[in-house]
Amino acid sequence: MIVLRDILYKVTLEKVVGNTAVAIRDLHFDSRQVGLDDVFIAIAGTQSDGHSYIKKAVDQGAIAVICEQMPEQLVNGVTYVQVNNSKQAMAVMAANFYGNPSEKLKLIGITGTNGKTTISTLLFNLFTAAGYACGLLSTVKILVGTTEYKATHTTPDSITINKYLAEMVSAGIAFCFMEVSSHGIHQKRTEGLLFAGGIFTNLSHDHLDYHKDFKEYRDVKKSFFDQLPKNAFALINADDKNGSVMLQNTSAKKYTYALKSYADYKAQILENQFSGLLLKINNNELWVRLIGNFNAYNLLAIYATAELLGLEQLETLQLLSTLESVDGRFQFKISEKEKITAIVDYAHTPDALKNVLETINTIRTGNETLITVVGCGGDRDVAKRPKMAKIAAQLSTKVVFTSDNPRSEDPVSIIEQMEGGVPPEHFKKTLSITDRKQAIKTACQMAEANDIILIAGKGHETYQEINGERTDFDDFKIVNQLLTALNK
Template sequence: MKVLKDILYKVNMKAVAGDTGVTVNNIHFDSRKVQLNDVFVAIRGSLTDGHDFIKNAENQGALAIVCEKMPEQKINGVTYIEVKDTKKALAFISANYYDNPSEKLKLVGVTGTNGKTTIATLLYDLFKKAGFKVGLLSTVKVMVNDEEHQAIRTTPDSITINSYLNEMNKAGVEFCFMEVSSHGIDQHRTTALKFEGGIFTNLSHDHLDYHKDFAEYRDVKKRFFDELPSSAFALVNSDDKNGMVMLQNTKANKYTYALKSYADYKAQILENQFTGLLLKIDDQELWSRLIGSFNAYNVLAIYAAADLLGLKTIEILQIISQLNSVSGRFQYVVSEKKKITAIVDYAHTPDALKNVLETINSIRTKNEELITVVGCGGDRDTTKRPKMGHIASALSSKVIFTSDNPRTEDPEKIIEDVEAGVQPQNFKKTMSVTNRKQAIKTACQMASENDIILIAGKGHETYQEVNGERFEFDDFKIVNEFLKQLDK
């Protein structure tokens, strides 16, 4: 139970009709969840407009309505608050409702196109091993210290974020690491949160189905750093040309990390193998079980963030050497007899796919073939599809184009879009198998001794979404089964 005026603190109100001194129960932006004496916040979405459901919320007992346009008919006893932006209002209302839980722990946000999950998850693992109570908000899972919850989206809604942070407060969590998506920033899901620091990984082609163009996508990411307080740190990859852009207007303390250019935190790759990386970080040698140059950046970001958060150098280096790769991120298995290596990776953007393929090609001897199984998701950015087709066919020995999560689109039409990017000299390398399980099986059957199979796009996901339904589907489990069959 909360007093309405208390949870409206910092909300920019244009008009109020009714009593803000009333006591309310819960907050909702889904009218179907509203119960007696709840607050309903009307959010304008891409598919539905919450303002169309104000009447439903009133009928279900809402005591207060937060909206961008006052309804013509008002009900006596219901308080109406008109605001400029209900998404922003929801962020402050949610934070106030849960007594601003982000202020009671050290919250670090990780943003960028690739590497968010790996960095956030491994920072969680590192600080757990260092003896702290830690929280995690990621694409793969949500952790309240040792308690695991299923993740619904990369950056949850404001109510869910603050609810989890509140649970973390109760559990005595000291640090929380959080993935911050461009959608989350743009929709103000992270507004009203107090961050101890922000990390920028890189920026490449993604989410252009949502953002108008790349410049808008970049500027939304930048807004996260613009809003960091002066007490926070802003840590950016200065090898990415957008890294310094993120720092232009931030009030936070500025730090950089890089492999190629001058930076506050610098690393050098000494060895790059399928068993891991040997790195030199600030004149200290470090062995990591993570693989590939893109993971060298992730390891360096983890090292830098842990240093900025006060851990001792020797402890950071010791723990990083114990960390394993994150589920669905360059996760690999080698068959017992034929020694076929199968790699499952979440690479679902052109840049991520290029990074993974270039990493494999830099490690392999070229005496073995690299067979790639890849597709693109439906109802998402269509412009990246031919780019994915071009990269896969140019950097692989053979390619099987298949379904990812087709959602409501025709999977064969998606594959045609991907194939459109294949250059004529690479036509003979490619084939299409629409059924993803059959595509993985085909790749295993095509593979000879010591060959490498990359299954890209879905990574950690344990489902496939077709026509609005989710079916159980785990790339890693499936390829494991087929490799075992080949070894019989």
């Protein structure tokens, strides 16, 4: 039996009306899911305010309500708990409700603009190959050992996080690797979790539709490291100027990795090809199957984390050489007949797109045409649209602007905003096709033998969202089918 009083442990209480010794069944912040003897947590969200649904939750059987403002009418037999921050309270309560599962395994959080999914997924793959039972909480999927669940957010809500962590503990999981987004930190979804380590990848323009400016975006990321305990590790990319900021107030043990700067963990790129990278990591040479400077950083972070978590250096190097790219992250296909290389990548920020295009340009001979297909998502950061278009135009031979996930916005309007960033000298190399499949088809038709097509922005996603409806759409499957058809 779980008692309300016990799960309120470490929650800062403003006011309590009613009995906290009552037995509770479950926690919910969605009033539609509330049943008999459940706790309803009223969250003030961006779309709606949970305080408006307190009466509905009580009518459906809620035995307790957690809120920031007490309702005018209180129902006898229902306990009302007023808190300063419902999101923070929910996170601490969820951890208590599920028995604080993060304390019973080693939870590693990965944060930054780019690289979170690759690092978390490849750490999962590496430690699994090393013989450990592992868990993964990522943008792409949630894994409890070999059991897979669908992911809906980069960082799930705090109840969901603790539910899966509890399942991992029951399954004997030793390590869990978790993407930690700025939204998740800001919305207190990671409160009440005990992290054994934190990794900072980089920081560039993203989510400025949510955060008021870049400083707030950076400081939210920093707050994750501020909260790490002293026996945890904080591993940061020293080549990113924001890396040192992450370490300013952390109590954790500090470590750095870099390709250019002095650092605890150093790497050097000796060869960079479509078939992989030849790296020197802390004076050890190895060949890896991943491509590009950005993956050299990702692999170095993985190597450092593996060592910090106790893996032997030789075993780590051997396992690094077997890792393969994550779905939708520089995932490529070479057509049989014309040897056209099609690359699908999740690059949806200016920095990520620049990294991918610079990597391709480093590897290619210059005789091939590089055709980039790119769009920007609707209802998201509008400031990055002209920036991404400018980067695509400057670093590609030809560019096709198209739809990404327009959501509730007019896709034509999004593309027009992108076009506004194209320098006049690059106008002639661009065209716009609103229909994404048609845009990919056009790129395939434009490509000649040995040319390269980059399809950026959606990566691993298997849908396209238009006016609230999601339809099946997989960039990699589509370009594969089109190139196969053209080769016949």
